[in-house]
Amino acid sequence: MSALKRVQQWATFARIWHIYDATWQNPFESAALLKKYLMGLHKPIYHPLADCGDHVVVINCSEIALPGDEWKKRVYFHHTGYPGGASWTLAWELHKKNPTLILKKAIYHNMRGNLQRRYTMERLHLFPNESVPDEVMKNISNQIRQIRPVPKRLDHYTEDEVKEFPKLIDYPKDYIIR
Amino acid sequence: MQFIRATTNVVLSNSSFLKLNLVKTIWTSKPSYLKEVREIEKGSELIVQGVNYPSPRENYLLKNTNASVCPICSSGLDIKHTDVLILSQFVRSDGCVLPRRITGLCRRQQKRVSSLVAMAQKAGLMSNLTPANSKKDPKKRRGWKKYNKYFDESTIKLK
Numbered sequence: 001m002s003a004l005k006r007v008q009q010w011a012t013f014a015r016i017w018h019i020y021d022a023t024w025q026n027p028f029e030s031a032a033l034l035k036k037y038l039m040g041l042h043k044p045i046y047h048p049l050a051d052c053g054d055h056v057v058v059i060n061c062s063e064i065a066l067p068g069d070e071w072k073k074r075v076y077f078h079h080t081g082y083p084g085g086a087s088w089t090l091a092w093e094l095h096k097k098n099p100t101l102i103l104k105k106a107i108y109h110n111m112r113g114n115l116q117r118r119y120t121m122e123r124l125h126l127f128p129n130e131s132v133p134d135e136v137m138k139n140i141s142n143q144i145r146q147i148r149p150v151p152k153r154l155d156h157y158t159e160d161e162v163k164e165f166p167k168l169i170d171y172p173k174d175y176i177i178r
Numbered sequence: 179m180q181f182i183r184a185t186t187n188v189v190l191s192n193s194s195f196l197k198l199n200l201v202k203t204i205w206t207s208k209p210s211y212l213k214e215v216r217e218i219e220k221g222s223e224l225i226v227q228g229v230n231y232p233s234p235r236e237n238y239l240l241k242n243t244n245a246s247v248c249p250i251c252s253s254g255l256d257i258k259h260t261d262v263l264i265l266s267q268f269v270r271s272d273g274c275v276l277p278r279r280i281t282g283l284c285r286r287q288q289k290r291v292s293s294l295v296a297m298a299q300k301a302g303l304m305s306n307l308t309p310a311n312s313k314k315d316p317k318k319r320r321g322w323k324k325y326n327k328y329f330d331e332s333t334i335k336l337k
């Protein structure tokens with residue numbers, strides 16, 4: 001085996017660390033995307049028994065966005081196993097308790113329930129904000145593109161940007177500005 | 179407002195009962211300027227001034243290429259609720275949408291714009307254009323409202 005082929009072999013089977021910024025991203029759309037990297041579905045050598053999945057580091061999990069009023073409509077069910085042990089938790093209540101749990105559950109439930117799923121989840125690293133330990137950060141070599149553009153708030157534009165933006169309408173001549 | 183240019187100040191009255199006639203008096207004065215009402219209290223006197231100044235939007239106005247339709251229809255823009263720089267043009271400083279006689283939009287676009295403004299406000303993207311008693315920062319809202327949310331524009335029902 002030539003040196004080139006040997007290095008190619010290493011590169012093919014090396015685990016890559018990806019980073020994903022969950023700011024203003026839908027956790028359920030993101031789950032379908034991140035699953036591919038975790039399971040190695042994006043690789044041409046993929047096989048269910050190949051164990052070729054990558055690591056994914058997700059930052060800003062507390063900044064995820066849900067559409068419409070889904071924060072109060074989506075319900076998570078849990079049963080302790082005892083009589084009367086059922087509980088229903090709204091998405092925003094779960095998010096308040098643990099800001100990474102919605103994304104974790106979304107990715108977990110996006111994968112088939114087989115013996116590999118628990119091991120695949122071990123390669124997912126979720127962080128509620130931007131602070132990531134250095135020993136995790138030094139591995140990262142790729143960034144996964146966000147699905148939705150992050151909206152910018154009006155008060156985060158400078159005053160000149162707001163003033164000089166092209167205007168669609170003008171006030172009537174006798175309008176009293178307030 | 180910030181952009182006051184000292185022009186012909188119309189001193190209307192120095193007593194408060196004349197405030198009733200205020201609106202009428204303002205509208206009959208010089209027609210080529212925008213107006214702002216200022217109230218200055220000097221001891222027992224109340225001076226109400228109508229200050230004229232040119233529109234701050236004059237130089238940045240987009241040309242309406244097709245005068246037979248409303249400004250948004252002629253621009254051909256597909257406005258989303260995240261386009262706060264556009265939506266803020268149709269909103270007063272307290273977050274109220276301007277009425278149709280002032281915006282000059284067609285019925286359909288006026289409905290769409292007011293829905294988009296509501297979406298942007300709920301998503302906390304225009305939190306500086308809100309009533310004075312609001313908390314401004316969307317993160318300080320109660321319960322589920324403090325978390326990030328976005329909207330689908332196709333849910334706006336238009337005829």
Ligand SMILES: [Zn+2]
Pocket residue numbers: 247248249250251252283284285287
């Ligand atoms: Zn129109």
